[in-house]
Amino acid sequence: MSLVLSDIVLTYPDGDRRLTALDHVDLSVAPGEFTAVVGPSGSGKSSLLAVAATLITPDSGTVRVAGHDVTRAGQAARTRIRGDHVGIVFQQSNLLASLTTLDQLLVMTHLSGGSTREAASRARELLDAVDLAGKEHKRPHQLSGGERQRVNIARALMNRPEVLLVDEPTSALDHHRGERIVSLLADLTRQNGLATVMVTHDLATLAKVDTVLTMSDGGLAAGDDAEAAAAVGGGRSPV
Numbered sequence: 001m002s003l004v005l006s007d008i009v010l011t012y013p014d015g016d017r018r019l020t021a022l023d024h025v026d027l028s029v030a031p032g033e034f035t036a037v038v039g040p041s042g043s044g045k046s047s048l049l050a051v052a053a054t055l056i057t058p059d060s061g062t063v064r065v066a067g068h069d070v071t072r073a074g075q076a077a078r079t080r081i082r083g084d085h086v087g088i089v090f091q092q093s094n095l096l097a098s099l100t101t102l103d104q105l106l107v108m109t110h111l112s113g114g115s116t117r118e119a120a121s122r123a124r125e126l127l128d129a130v131d132l133a134g135k136e137h138k139r140p141h142q143l144s145g146g147e148r149q150r151v152n153i154a155r156a157l158m159n160r161p162e163v164l165l166v167d168e169p170t171s172a173l174d175h176h177r178g179e180r181i182v183s184l185l186a187d188l189t190r191q192n193g194l195a196t197v198m199v200t201h202d203l204a205t206l207a208k209v210d211t212v213l214t215m216s217d218g219g220l221a222a223g224d225d226a227e228a229a230a231a232v233g234g235g236r237s238p239v
Ligand SMILES: Nc1ncnc2c1ncn2[C@@H]1O[C@H](COP(=O)(O)OP(=O)(O)OP(=O)(O)O)[C@@H](O)[C@H]1O
Pocket: 012, 013, 019, 020, 021, 039, 040, 041, 042, 043, 044, 045, 046, 047, 048
């Protein structure tokens, strides 16, 4: 398994008490497996992604990323494990306004101290894979929302991660562009043997994933599409 969360408990301060955001959560994602997590607002989905991304340390439980026990690692080791093994795609494109598409990707290698020549060919290969060949020299304001999200995805894959974590990738896109992004994520997951976890409210995208899990009050359970519909709010239309 590329990503294993075992018996995770995460609480936040809440006045003079603690609020339990993740309540004994287990999650395992194999290489090449595309997992979706659905659930109502406040159920703990972002907290789950943040723990898997090694951005927050749970109160208890263990997180293993590409075989590394992150929970026992110090701050520096955790940062290295995240940089080497985890790709993260946020809900809103958070590209740097002044950089070209190509430079958005190259900056990742620069930060991790990798070889520049290899990075340039890796970046071009990825931009080709996300159908952005020819847009290398555009800046974010010259790209559509879907194109910006594809730059985000390519950037997350620059360092060849084993684990890809994606938060609401379709929320800023119309239905057609949203479907294209999720199909792309499904293809990249299989082609690159990624363990992908996607948080989504968009039930139309669930057809493309291997596993659907539902979060409810900090608990995570296997769920079919009907349960998923109920979990995101009584089967309301995809957004
Ligand atoms: N930094 C924080 N401090 C205190 N409480 C928090 C913090 N972050 C989240 N929470 C609480 O933890 C619970 C889980 O929040 P989380 O953001 O993980 O839910 P979510 O399912 O991602 O919600 P949404 O779909 O609205 O983004 C909620 O009750 C939320 O209010």
